[in-house]
Amino acid sequence: MKFEALQFEAPCACITLRRAARAVTAVYDASLAPSGLRITQFSILRKLARFGPLPVTRLAAEAALDRSTMGRNLNPLERRGLVRIEVGNVDQRERVAYLTAAGAAAIIGTSSRTRRRESLRRAGGPCSGTNFPPDGTKAITSPTKDRGMGTQVVLITGGLTGIGRAAAIAFAKKGAKVVVAGRRDEAGKALVKELRSFGSEAEFINTDVRKEDDVRALVDKTVARFGRLDVAVNNAGTEGQVGPIADQTAESYAATFDTNVLGVILSEARSARHARTGPR
Numbered sequence: 001m002k003f004e005a006l007q008f009e010a011p012c013a014c015i016t017l018r019r020a021a022r023a024v025t026a027v028y029d030a031s032l033a034p035s036g037l038r039i040t041q042f043s044i045l046r047k048l049a050r051f052g053p054l055p056v057t058r059l060a061a062e063a064a065l066d067r068s069t070m071g072r073n074l075n076p077l078e079r080r081g082l083v084r085i086e087v088g089n090v091d092q093r094e095r096v097a098y099l100t101a102a103g104a105a106a107i108i109g110t111s112s113r114t115r116r117r118e119s120l121r122r123a124g125g126p127c128s129g130t131n132f133p134p135d136g137t138k139a140i141t142s143p144t145k146d147r148g149m150g151t152q153v154v155l156i157t158g159g160l161t162g163i164g165r166a167a168a169i170a171f172a173k174k175g176a177k178v179v180v181a182g183r184r185d186e187a188g189k190a191l192v193k194e195l196r197s198f199g200s201e202a203e204f205i206n207t208d209v210r211k212e213d214d215v216r217a218l219v220d221k222t223v224a225r226f227g228r229l230d231v232a233v234n235n236a237g238t239e240g241q242v243g244p245i246a247d248q249t250a251e252s253y254a255a256t257f258d259t260n261v262l263g264v265i266l267s268e269a270r271s272a273r274h275a276r277t278g279p280r
Contacts, residue, residue, distance in 0.1 A: 035110040036080075040065070041073050045082060045107050048099035049163060052239060055088060056095045082106055089242070104166035149174040153226045155219065157181045157209050157267055158236030160191060167233055172200035179222045181207035181236070201226070209236045209263030210255075219270040232271035234264045 028039035035042075040063070047062050048054060054062065060070035074097060077083045082103035088094030154171045158164040159180030168180050172195040180195075180202070182188050188204030195202035203225060207218045223229050240256030241248060 032110060035106065037106070037110060038073075041077055042107075042110060044070075044073055044077065044097075045099060045103050048083065048097060049104060049107055053096050053098045056085070056097055059097050077103070090244075099162070101162060101166050104163040105170060107163075108167055108170045149176050152176040152230045153179070153222065153228050154231040154233065155179045155181070155222050155229060155271065156233040156235055157207065157218075157263070159233075160184060160187045164233065164235040165191065167235065168195060168202075169198070171231075172198040172202060175199065176231075177201040177226050179203045179205060179218075179225070181205050181209070181218050183208055209234075209267055210258040212266050215263075215266040215270050219267075219274055223274050229271060229274045232267065234267040234271070236263050236267070 025039055028042075032039060032042055037045075044059065044063055047059060051062065056070060056074065057067060060067050063070065065073070074083060074085065078085055080102070081100055084098045084100055085095050086098065088096050149171075152171075154168075154176045156164050156168050156171075156178065159168045160182035164180070164182075168178050168191065172178050178195055178200050180188060180191055182204070183206060185204075185206055188206065192202045192204045203222075205218050205221055207214045209215055219229065236259060238256055238259045241252035
């Protein structure tokens with residue numbers, strides 16, 4: 001049997017798109033190499049940061065991965081302590097992925113290193129991976145960056161655990177002045193002690209972001225203490241009452257809404273007033 005080659009005027013779009021996707025992935029993997037993460041793993045961490053704890057099956061769907069591929073990517077993240085996997089509360093056969101504080105710190109550190117690399121590249125400066133070690137603690141950076149962070153005042157709500165805590169530590173290591181807000185005094189004092197060990201001027205202010213008076217006092221005290229406010233990380237949030245919809249109540253919904261929506265609005269509004277016009 002004789003076969004003749006088919007003639008096409010244009011290359012296969014599917015193959016071209018696949019090659020382009022692989023090339024883009026390779027660029028991201030190279031950029032993330034100092035962190036020890038691949039782009040797929042970094043994307044998983046970002047998904048967990050955005051959505052909170054997720055069943056592994058749903059996480060795979062969100063990341064457009066099959067279940068086995070998700071498992072292969074979660075294993076090294078779990079070994080490094082960036083995620084933890086627990087048995088589901090409702091279905092014991094289900095496995096739920098949680099972002100750890102170390103995982104949140106990895107997101108912040110990786111994003112920061114990537115931005116620095118891009119800034120150096122655009123400025124024509126050195127941007128080799130040796131400038132940005134995986135732990136992010138002894139990075140060789142430009143003097144202008146250090147001076148800039150040393151003058152920054154950062155306010156973080158929900159700063160005692162999770163992403164908020166990791167953000168506070170990351171900013172403190174950069175030399176910023178950090179104010180953390182939360183509702184647990186002992187945890188707040190312990191965190192401030194840790195932040196000060198990095199050389200940061202840090203303060204804790206007990207705040208319930210659901211209360212407008214608390215938010216007003218938080219921002220005003222921050223500005224009174226440091227004379228300015230440069231960055232507001234409105235991070236306070238809650239999962240609310242986790243369980244079937246039939247078990248939900250108006251009270252649990254209101255508490256969740258007031259923290260996750262109203263609290264962010266109040267915090268953002270008060271912070272923006274100071275950022276725009278100074279204390280008022």
